[in-house]
Amino acid sequence: MTDTNIYLPHLMRIAKITEEAPAVKTFRLEFMDAAAAAAFSFETGQFGLYSAFGEGESTFCIASSPTRKGYIECTFREAGRVTAALADKEEGDVVGFRGPYGNRFPIEQWKGKNLVFIAGGIALPPLRSVIWNCLDLRDWFKDITIVYGARSVADLVYKDELKEWEARPDVNLVVTVDPGGDVPGWTGKVGFVPPVVEALNPSPDNTIALVCGPPIMIKLTLPVLAKLGFPPEAIFTTLENRMKCGLGKCGRCNTGSSYVCKDGPVYTLEQLNSLPAEY
Amino acid sequence: MADNFFLPQASLDTLFAALAKDGRRILAPTDRDGRTELNPVDKPADVAKDYLQTILSAKEAAFPKVERLMSFTTGSKSVDLVDAEPHALPTVLFGVRPCEASGFRALDAVFNWDTRDRFFNARMEALAVIGVACTRKDDACFCTSVGGGPGSTAGSDILLTPVDGGFLAEVLTEKGKAMAALAPEAFKADPGLEKKVVDVPVAFDQPGLTRRLKDRFEDGIWVEQSLRCVGCGACAYVCPTCVCFDIVEESDAKGGHRLRTWDSCGGHMFTLHASGHNPRETQAQRWRQRVYHKFSYYPERYDMLGCVGCGKCTRACPVDMNLQEHLAEAAQA
Numbered sequence: 001m002t003d004t005n006i007y008l009p010h011l012m013r014i015a016k017i018t019e020e021a022p023a024v025k026t027f028r029l030e031f032m033d034a035a036a037a038a039a040f041s042f043e044t045g046q047f048g049l050y051s052a053f054g055e056g057e058s059t060f061c062i063a064s065s066p067t068r069k070g071y072i073e074c075t076f077r078e079a080g081r082v083t084a085a086l087a088d089k090e091e092g093d094v095v096g097f098r099g100p101y102g103n104r105f106p107i108e109q110w111k112g113k114n115l116v117f118i119a120g121g122i123a124l125p126p127l128r129s130v131i132w133n134c135l136d137l138r139d140w141f142k143d144i145t146i147v148y149g150a151r152s153v154a155d156l157v158y159k160d161e162l163k164e165w166e167a168r169p170d171v172n173l174v175v176t177v178d179p180g181g182d183v184p185g186w187t188g189k190v191g192f193v194p195p196v197v198e199a200l201n202p203s204p205d206n207t208i209a210l211v212c213g214p215p216i217m218i219k220l221t222l223p224v225l226a227k228l229g230f231p232p233e234a235i236f237t238t239l240e241n242r243m244k245c246g247l248g249k250c251g252r253c254n255t256g257s258s259y260v261c262k263d264g265p266v267y268t269l270e271q272l273n274s275l276p277a278e279y
Numbered sequence: 280m281a282d283n284f285f286l287p288q289a290s291l292d293t294l295f296a297a298l299a300k301d302g303r304r305i306l307a308p309t310d311r312d313g314r315t316e317l318n319p320v321d322k323p324a325d326v327a328k329d330y331l332q333t334i335l336s337a338k339e340a341a342f343p344k345v346e347r348l349m350s351f352t353t354g355s356k357s358v359d360l361v362d363a364e365p366h367a368l369p370t371v372l373f374g375v376r377p378c379e380a381s382g383f384r385a386l387d388a389v390f391n392w393d394t395r396d397r398f399f400n401a402r403m404e405a406l407a408v409i410g411v412a413c414t415r416k417d418d419a420c421f422c423t424s425v426g427g428g429p430g431s432t433a434g435s436d437i438l439l440t441p442v443d444g445g446f447l448a449e450v451l452t453e454k455g456k457a458m459a460a461l462a463p464e465a466f467k468a469d470p471g472l473e474k475k476v477v478d479v480p481v482a483f484d485q486p487g488l489t490r491r492l493k494d495r496f497e498d499g500i501w502v503e504q505s506l507r508c509v510g511c512g513a514c515a516y517v518c519p520t521c522v523c524f525d526i527v528e529e530s531d532a533k534g535g536h537r538l539r540t541w542d543s544c545g546g547h548m549f550t551l552h553a554s555g556h557n558p559r560e561t562q563a564q565r566w567r568q569r570v571y572h573k574f575s576y577y578p579e580r581y582d583m584l585g586c587v588g589c590g591k592c593t594r595a596c597p598v599d600m601n602l603q604e605h606l607a608e609a610a611q612a
């Protein structure tokens with residue numbers, strides 16, 4: 001048997017760049033190879049490894065919804081070498097992509113349930129994929145609530161989509177910024193995500209909660225959800241352990257016997273409770 | 280069942296010549312500046328005498344320190360990718376110890392579960408192993424505590440056990456038969472030789488250790504044991520079963536290469552997020568990961584251990600961490 005090279009990326013053209021916030025951009029990417037485009041599919045929650053050739057690869061979730069065909073999107077913050085090189089790219093430039101990797105959100109199991117999305121900072125992208133996926137299947141679900149917090153008004157990503165969700169009668173959107181992060185004319189909330197969630201007091205009955213954010217936000221939000229009565233199996237999050245291969249081989253994302261790149265990045269709180277807290 | 284033969288010492292020349300004539304590179308332990316290393320050899324006389332083990336491991340034959348995964352050239356609005364072919368020279372690994380020969384199984388478990396790693400597989404297909412059983416050991420050896428043994432045949436295509444005037448040769452696999460068939464005159468009928476190997480006492484109860492680890496995660500012994508550890512990673516680099524790797528890029532304005540290199544979970548950057556958050560911040564957490572990965576997570580995930588008890592890590596450690604002693608301690612109630 002001759003094996004193919006599992007580390008070889010696809011070439012993708014940057015069709016569109018959106019400046020989301022300071023040092024945060026969204027790329028819309030299209031396959032350059034028609035056969036690769038035709039063979040490609042993904043599910044919500046999965047991620048990829050994106051190459052800036054010459055600097056290396058970086059891991060981002062696929063931030064677009066699988067219901068939107070013909071392209072994928074990623075939203076990334078400049079954090080180091082690879083993301084800096086990606087941020088220098090222009091529309092029409094070529095990047096690499098390997099994926100989709102990892103597991104997925106089991107959205108078909110949530111039919112008939114209420115959904116509460118809770119995101120902090122640059123962690124809205126993984127939830128945005130699920131949000132659009134669920135909104136495109138809107139009649140599967142009951143109430144949809146989105147709580148999104150950022151450090152400041154300038155740091156909010158997907159500003160146009162926030163307006164769109166705000167305007168929808170079938171979505172309850174709550175946007176908050178950290179105290180001091182507001183500007184004159186800000187009509188959203190001011191306050192950290194966990195107390196905002198607590199004040200909102202979503203019912204845990206027949207409800208799935210999805211939480212993504214910086215480790216500290218997740219750490220403080222989980223007890224709030226527990227207090228509100230959400231059981232661990234109804235709370236979903238994604239882990240962002242550092243990755244290199246995405247294929248369960250390089251050992252970097254390992255937590256316990258779980259490889260975040262294969263068994264994750266999507267975990268329920270119940271699953272996380274059975275793993276060593278090395279994430 | 281293995282086919283047993285007697286291989287007179289002098290017949291090694293015939294075997295080496297036949298392997299070379301067949302176009303195979305022979306890698307064997309050699310003495311260089313007082314170190315025993317694996318190097319290409321031409322004749323049995325080049326092979327080190329009375330060596331215990333090589334310092335680095337035999338895993339290099341299938342998983343090199345550095346290898347190219349792909350190359351690319353970059354233009355202003357274009358990129359060309361060049362797939363990398365594994366350089367899989369037909370190779371015979373001669374004279375590695377049974378512990379190391381069996382170490383390839385642990386690499387295979389990682390490189391081939393779910394998806395298949397072309398680079399590893401191409402080299403493994405081109406590789407044949409002539410192991411040599413142990414008639415010597417040192418205090419670092421604990422193969423018998425982890426399911427191996429100084430005369431274990433696992434992982435060898437032919438296993439040679441030293442006897443008076445030559446070797447008992449056990450031809451174990453199809454690859455072994457193919458090698459033996461290249462020099463049939465070298466292999467004499469087995470006069471009923473007894474396989475005598477060194478005695479390596481069992482140092483700890485491994486199934487007990489693996490069970491014990493399940494509820495010992497928060498135990499203070501990981502801190503105590505690791506206080507000396509400087510996180511150099513030497514243990515991982517010499518280990519025949521450590522498979523964690525990094526992927527790095529080497530490039531200039533026109534293009535470059537993407538490379539895979541050995542890596543170690545003992546380094547503090549290994550799990551560091553770009554945000555500055557680090558899931559394994561302390562050396563104690565990283566030492567614990569090393570022990571758990573090999574003795575708890577491997578059994579859970581691949582139904583085998585990630586350690587063959589070769590003792591290389593203990594010999595290489597600059598601050599005298601002794602894996603066998605640390606495991607014995609961890610296995611105790």
Ligand SMILES: Cc1cc2nc3c(=O)[nH]c(=O)nc-3n(C[C@H](O)[C@H](O)[C@H](O)COP(=O)(O)OP(=O)(O)OC[C@H]3O[C@@H](n4cnc5c(N)ncnc54)[C@H](O)[C@@H]3O)c2cc1C
Nearest residue numbers: 058059060061075076077079080081082083125240241553
């Ligand atoms: C499953 C998953 C999904 C993710 N999804 C997203 C996502 O959707 N969006 C997103 O933005 N991120 C996401 N991340 C995080 C993202 O992978 C990292 O932010 C990104 O890989 C950083 O890559 P980098 O190469 O730019 O940083 P690196 O270069 O690897 O930087 C690592 C660290 O080194 C420092 N550093 C690097 N170069 C230098 C230098 N020259 N001098 C000084 N310090 C330096 C950096 O500041 C940083 O602290 C995700 C991660 C995972 C695992």
Ligand code: SF4
Nearest residue numbers: 518586587589590592
């Ligand atoms: S951990 Fe140490 S004893 Fe075990 S296989 Fe690796 S080097 Fe050998």
Ligand code: SF4
Nearest residue numbers: 508509511512514596
């Ligand atoms: S060789 Fe010794 S000091 Fe170095 S990382 Fe391993 S245990 Fe720590």
Ligand code: FES
Nearest residue numbers: 246249250251261
């Ligand atoms: S990223 Fe390599 S094992 Fe998960």
